[in-house]
Amino acid sequence: MRVSLKEKQIHWEKLDNTANLFPAIAGQNTTNVYRISVTLTEYIEEGLLQEALDRVLPRFDTFRVRLRKGIFWHYFETNSRPAPLVRLESEYPCRYIEPYANNNYLFRITYYKCRINLEVFHVLADGMGGVNFLREITYQYLRLKYAKLEHDESDEFSDETSMNTEDSYVKNYKKSHKKGYHTKKAVMVKGEMLLAGEMSVMHGYMPVTELKEACRKYDVSINEYFTAVFLYSIYMEYLHGQPSKKPVAASIPVNLRPFFDSLTTRNFFVMVSAVFTPDRENIPFEEVVSIVRESLRGQINKEHLEELFSYNVSNQKNIFLRFVPIFIKILAMRFVYRSSAKANTTTVTNIGNIKIEEPYQPYIRHFHAMISRSTGQNIKGAICSYQNTMVFTITSVLADVSIQRRFFRMLAEDGITVIVETNGAVRED
Known part of the structure; x- marks a missing residue:
């Protein structure tokens, strides 16, 4: 009923x-x-x-x-x-x-x-x-x-x-005059597109224990490792290992709750970027891992994260902007978004380990996460885990799957057992 x-x-x-x-x-x-x-x-x-x-x-x-x-x-x-x-x-x-x-x-x-x-x-x-x-x-x-x-x-x-619905951005806002985001144009992955509305999905299932072993080898976190492999796959398959004046960059959503003691169920994240500029041919993977690690660790700290969202909240609180009609705000937000979207090649998001109460665990096999394309970003990655299984899901609106193949092959070469599952949107040779 x-x-x-x-x-x-x-x-x-x-x-x-x-x-x-x-x-x-x-x-x-x-x-x-x-x-x-x-x-x-x-x-x-x-x-x-x-x-x-x-x-x-x-x-x-x-x-x-x-x-x-x-x-x-x-x-x-x-x-x-x-x-x-x-x-x-x-x-x-x-x-x-x-x-x-x-x-x-x-x-x-x-x-x-x-x-x-x-x-x-x-x-x-x-x-x-x-x-x-x-x-x-x-x-x-x-x-x-x-x-x-x-x-x-x-x-x-x-x-x-949690059932908390507070706006944690406003609650934790501190006056800031710093602009939080850079807008230097990054490499855009282009090519033959799938039909309108279609999306290629590839899930890679892997043991968390083996993944952690690979991360220890490079002295990186799981997020840093996946981001480095994804960016390197784009560098090798799309740029063919050649130099580029534009950086290859991944936008990384950072969950702010642990930094600001929040339990809100509404949005509470900011974006940071892992960036490397290929200044020569065939940069080794180990160098890219190091660049990504230092890039992310330099940004993911409470002070910097606070600056990022406080800049945005300050615009919302601006007394003059507050009373601008919505149709003008929409035009302005679209312009700013399109400019900032060009600063990243892709997005890699991690929703973390999903915890399930013990009585329900025997009825659940695994979880997946995936995200849609956005302006300038035709291929993206999403991560989640349940018990000892990590799933990295690549969504793409491109017909070519060489980046995906490279990504999962690199994981296997690092000793990680990967089982790949696709939705069949792209026929592989």
């Missing part, structure tokens, strides 16, 4: 600082939609999944909203419509979410065989918020499906799930 949300009081809420950008730039080609998926041990039952969503959504204020356009800013309003319909997956991932065809919600739930997919318009939340929502839907689904888990059913969410 569908659950009505009409008894909930309608209220409005400001978008967080980062979220203000997404409605201004989102469209069919730059959807700003990410996907987090969970694969269970048995096929999904659509009716039970719908019931699970219907039960969880009324208590998840972050996702129970619609987007409105005001005179000066976009804002959220409580959405009293029934939850969107759960559907069998029939399209490529991370497609644009059309609110009017989705009960005005800004997320969708689909399934395929044993997999549940949550796709989220980034205006709602970052990866942590998405993980919270998907985890609670999964718990609820498993309780409905398996009698032995019924005793665990309650109105309380799991200990891992």
